[in-house]
Amino acid sequence: MKMTVIKLIGFGIVLTGLLSTTGCELNNNPDPGNQKLTHKDSLCIMLLSNVRQDSIGLTVDKLTEFSSRFALAPNRKEIALAIRDMFKKVGYENAAIDSFQASKTWNGQDYTTWQYNVIAELEGTVHPDSVNIVCAHYDDIVTNGDPFTHAPGANDNASGVAGMIEVARVMKYTGYKPAISTRFVALAAEEIGLLGSADFAGKLALSGKPVNIVINHDMIAKVNNPNYLFWTMKIIFNANSFSLANGTSSLCSKYIGIYVLGDSTKSRKVDSYPFSQKGFKAMSFTSADSDINYHTTNDLTIYCNIDYSSLITGLSCVTLVYHD
Ligand SMILES: [Zn+2]
Numbered sequence: 001m002k003m004t005v006i007k008l009i010g011f012g013i014v015l016t017g018l019l020s021t022t023g024c025e026l027n028n029n030p031d032p033g034n035q036k037l038t039h040k041d042s043l044c045i046m047l048l049s050n051v052r053q054d055s056i057g058l059t060v061d062k063l064t065e066f067s068s069r070f071a072l073a074p075n076r077k078e079i080a081l082a083i084r085d086m087f088k089k090v091g092y093e094n095a096a097i098d099s100f101q102a103s104k105t106w107n108g109q110d111y112t113t114w115q116y117n118v119i120a121e122l123e124g125t126v127h128p129d130s131v132n133i134v135c136a137h138y139d140d141i142v143t144n145g146d147p148f149t150h151a152p153g154a155n156d157n158a159s160g161v162a163g164m165i166e167v168a169r170v171m172k173y174t175g176y177k178p179a180i181s182t183r184f185v186a187l188a189a190e191e192i193g194l195l196g197s198a199d200f201a202g203k204l205a206l207s208g209k210p211v212n213i214v215i216n217h218d219m220i221a222k223v224n225n226p227n228y229l230f231w232t233m234k235i236i237f238n239a240n241s242f243s244l245a246n247g248t249s250s251l252c253s254k255y256i257g258i259y260v261l262g263d264s265t266k267s268r269k270v271d272s273y274p275f276s277q278k279g280f281k282a283m284s285f286t287s288a289d290s291d292i293n294y295h296t297t298n299d300l301t302i303y304c305n306i307d308y309s310s311l312i313t314g315l316s317c318v319t320l321v322y323h324d
Pocket of ligand 1: 140156191
């Protein structure tokens with residue numbers, strides 16, 4: 001696989017942040033030396049210091065308690081409603097499911113189904129009609145068994161949904177007031193053809209709302225080396241989002257401190273792709289490490305590294321601050 005190295009970071013300023021992040025908070029020691037903190041620095045530190053591993057881990061646990069989250073399994077609405085309630089619990093009374101119909105042939109059988117994206121929004125204070133999007137698919141699939149009965153999907157992609165809900169929680173909890181709106185979307189049916197993102201991106205394009213950036217979380221809990229000095233993430237970007245990915249890599253270097261690799265070879269396989277097809281600047285955050293449990297019944301919480309997930313979650317917070 002061809003990979004573009006966007007940036008390899010140094011560990012100067014970053015170590016401070018990392019050492020405290022792997023504990024519980026990011027800003028135990030945010031002292032940047034003689035540098036003066038900017039307003040954006042202060043907002044980032046406020047959000048980062050409130051990202052909680054236990055909160056992310058709890059959401060991953062709840063999602064993996066469904067025996068399967070396969071998009072064609074009959075419990076998909078139940079899962080969508082549970083995610084809606086998770087948004088409500090962290091302060092988003094406007095959380096709602098958005099249904100669409102999808103047809104799919106699976107193992108020679110035709111399925112016509114209702115699918116359900118789940119949407120929650122933090123309204124912007126200055127330009128509420130403009131939006132930033134954070135999204136993550138909640139369905140899973142397995143290839144070593146029957147996905148209708150068992151598809152736990154902890155890394156893929158309970159981790160991504162949990163990180164997204166944590167961004168939403170932290171923004172609400174801290175009273176962060178973005179100028180433009182932030183819309184959080186738990187996407188259905190990624191594994192059977194990026195169906196949820198295609199539906200949502202299509203409706204978004206039709207609405208005519210200005211879209212600033214789209215961040216997608218896909219599998220953000222897998223690291224093969226427990227030592228954070230080796231932790232690496234990938235930003236999957238499209239033709240129109242290289243500069244977004246590159247700028248995000250710089251933010252990662254400044255605030256988070258894990259290696260960032262850029263990858264455009266997988267752009268058609270993730271939920272950022274349908275957004276880019278509609279002309280929106282979209283990117284996907286994912287672990288750079290291969291997951292031996294990928295699409296198997298062994299994709300379990302015990303193999304997830306939630307400290308790592310919390311760093312990626314923090315990067316999403318920081319990126320939103322800088323694109324407000
Ligand atoms: Zn998958």
